Amino acid sequence: MVYNWLNNALNxxxxxxxxxxxQAIKNPSVDFCPNCLKDLPVVLHGCQQxxxxxxxxxxxxxxxxxxAPPNYDRVISAYSYASPVRQLMARYKFQRQLSLAPIFASALMQQIKRPDIRIEALLPVPLHAMRLRQRGFNQAIELAKPIAQAYLKPLLLKSIRRNRNTDSQLNLPAKQRAGNVRGAFEYIQPIKAKGIAIIDDVMTTGSTANELAKTLKLNGVEYVEVWCIARANAKH
Ligand SMILES: [Zn+2]
Ligand SMILES: [Zn+2]
Structure with missing residues (x-):
């Protein structure tokens, strides 16, 4: 209590x-000093899909x-998944530094600028119920909230359910991961939107986003983008 008070006062x-x-920052609207900001890795020239x-x-x-084009039409990322974004992401997901969510979201929106006019709703990647219980929050939903607010788009939180916990098998090779996520998502509530942006924290091989986009397109969605904080340079 006293410590918190002291800490707040010091801040x-x-x-x-x-x-x-x-290091202390002069501009209160940024979260990184100029040196660190210029070191944050971004994808300079990425595949358009x-x-x-x-x-x-x-x-x-x-x-x-x-x-073999994926089921999603376009990916926009804030950063590439390299140091120090990797460490920041670990702080966000595993140490529950939820204050990073709006910072990540605004970095992503700087890349999106104006969303494609076809995008009508945002879909944070659903977590499996067991994983949600373990982590206590869905990292994609927390990222999606400020974006939905800024772009005035509805969030789809009950349309798709994740039936299998595939999140824990991050170390599988790309091919096995694709097989592993097959059928992981279930469409449980009608989606009226024809264009959807999937929101995710890290995109590695893209097999999760691909499976989710497949589920959407099988159910009448025509256009799917993936908006992620960090895009890994994983080989397919
Ligand atoms: Zn710094
Ligand atoms: Zn590509």
């Missing part, structure tokens, strides 16, 4: 500090999207 007197290096970083400037799609 008030000393001003805001960089989330990464703890799956968002994975491309090495060659003149190509617009990765080989995978050209030969």
């Amino acid at each position: 008030f007197i000393m001003g805001q500090h960089c989330l990464l290096c703890n 799956c968002g994975v970083a491309l090495e060659m400037e003149r190509v617009s799609h990765c080989g995978h999207c050209l030969t």
Whole structure:
């Protein structure tokens, strides 16, 4: 109690500090000092469909999207999934630093700018009930809230249920992961929107987003984007 009070008072007197290096920041509307901000990794040139970083400037799609395109139409990410975003994400998800959610969300909205006019609703990736109990919150919903508010879009929280807990098998190779998420989502409530943005924290192989997009498209959704905080450069 006393400690909290002291801490708050100190924060008030000393001003805001960089989330990464703890250096004092002059501008109260930013969360990182200029040095850390310029070090945050972003995908400079990504595949127009799956968002994975491309090495060659003149190509617009990765080989995978050209030969076997995923069920989602476009991915927009705030950062690439590398240090120190990786560590920040761990603080958010596993140490419950929920104050990072609006910071991540605003970084993502800086990349989205104006959402595609086809997007009518936002769908945070559902967590399996058991995982939700363990973690205490759904990290995708917390990210989606400020975005839904800013863009005036409804959040779909009861339309899709996750029937299998696939989240825990992060270390499986890409091919096995794709098989592992097959049929993981169940469509339980009608969705009127024809265009949907799936919201996720980290997108690695994209197999979860792909399976979710497949479930949506099988049920009448025509256009699906994935908005994620961090896009990993995973091989397909
Ligand atoms: Zn810093
Ligand atoms: Zn691609």
